[in-house]
Amino acid sequence: MKTNQQTKPSPCFKCKHHYLTWEKAFPYGCRAMGFKSRQSPWLKVKRETGRECLLFEPKNK
Template sequence: MAVNCFKCRHFFTTWDANHPRGCRAYGFKTKELPSALVKRTSGIECLKFERKQGEGHKQ
């Protein structure tokens, strides 16, 4: 199952219109979802996903 960055504690939104999404765990900003970039470049699902506190187990 694909990682949902919006439910990850490392995900953040930036003010940079060219790179509006970021990942604190990997330390980068991107135009696409960070998990999609990780999957595309490494060939594996994101290994840094940590569910936000207060988020249930629903996907």
């Protein structure tokens, strides 16, 4: 069964630091933290630190 974290939409898609890569193995990236991941950077940060991302900045419209 999925937890609430996995079913909740990722705030990364609304962040200006988030980007999609061309790498199949690491499709998601975060420019602010300087890493690429197989999963949304938000989930990776939450699992590694136990905290929400502190570098979130909304995209400019």
